[in-house]
Amino acid sequence: MTTQTDSFDMTAAPIRIDAVRLRVRDIETVAGFYRDVMGLATLSQSADQVTLGAGETPLLHLDGDTALRPRDPRQAGLFHTAFLLPARGDLARWLTHAMEARVPLQGASDHLVSEAIYLADPEGNGIEVYVDRPPSRWHDSTGAIRMSTDPLDVQGLLKEAGGKSWAGFPEAGIIGHVHLQVGDTDKADAFYRDQLGFDIAATYPGASFYGSGGYHHQLAGNVWNSRRAGPRDAGAAGLAEVTLGVSPQARETITSRLGSDRFNDPWGTAFALS
Known part of the structure; x- marks a missing residue:
């Protein structure tokens, strides 16, 4: 039986x-x-900057520039930003909201x-x-994290709404992970594992999932659209920076390896430590 403490402390x-x-x-x-949906x-x-968040916690910063070129989906950069909700009922209520608003999924x-x-x-x-x-359900008999891509039981999920309506992003909601497009998974592993100190929690064909502290992944990198991509176009719209929250020990390790608390991955995707 799942207990209330069977959750991951990010x-x-x-x-x-x-x-x-x-x-x-x-x-x-x-x-x-991002406000409405x-x-x-x-x-x-x-005029050219907006910060959005949950409660008083900033999660998303937008920098506006009409001169930017449209993002190229084949370049290295963002695959998706993953917003983690506290409970299954929250996801059910958000999905109901999105369906009623006819948001394209x-x-x-x-x-x-x-x-x-x-x-x-x-x-x-x-x-x-x-x-x-x-988390007690994440691992196989060997203790390895087991991931798959199976059909979602949408009808079963919707039943979890409990008759309540979506009331905005919960204060306990966070960005759980960021999934990136990279040009080469071996090169990505060498950076995210060997330089930043992530574990490779799981792999798919063409993708690695990088976890810290036992999580299934705070970062991921894939080549599904971006195989052999080179450095990013600095004048294009898209991902500008990912801010990583780090422990004092992780900060010391990362800055000693990379020489700064701000750095880029091999394709020019920018990171900052907070």
Whole structure:
């Protein structure tokens, strides 16, 4: 039987996702989407910058620039930002909200460790909305994390709404992981495992999932659209930066290896430590 304590404490992980920054061409439209569809609250706003979050916690920063080129889906960069909801009922209520609002959805999957819905914002930045299964159910008989991509039981999920309506992104919601497009998985492993200190928690053909503290993944990298991609186009819209929350020990290790608390991966995707 699952107990109330059978959940993952992300704050205890040596490395986690604190926030994501996107460069967008139409900041008003994109910010409106994250408010109306995702339920994020506006925490600060100016003509060319918007910060959105859950409660008082910033999760998403938008930098607007009409001169940006549209993102190229074949380049290295963002595959999706994954918003983790606290409970299955929250995911059910969000899905009901999205369906009633006729939000275009791109997929729905049961990953064994989690249940997930996929969509994109108005500029094509991928989004996952998901809920974790209890960590006691993540592992196979050998203790390895077991992931898959199976059909989601949508009708079973919707029953979890409990007659309640979506009331905005919960204060306990976070960005659980960021999935990246990379040009080569071996090179990605050498950076995210050997330089940043992640474990390779699981692999798919063409993808690695990087976990910290026993989580199934705070970061992932795949080549499904971006195999052999080179350095990113600095003048294009899309992912600007991922902010990693780190423990003091992880910070010391990363900065000693990379020489700074701000750095890029091999394809120019920017990271900052908080």
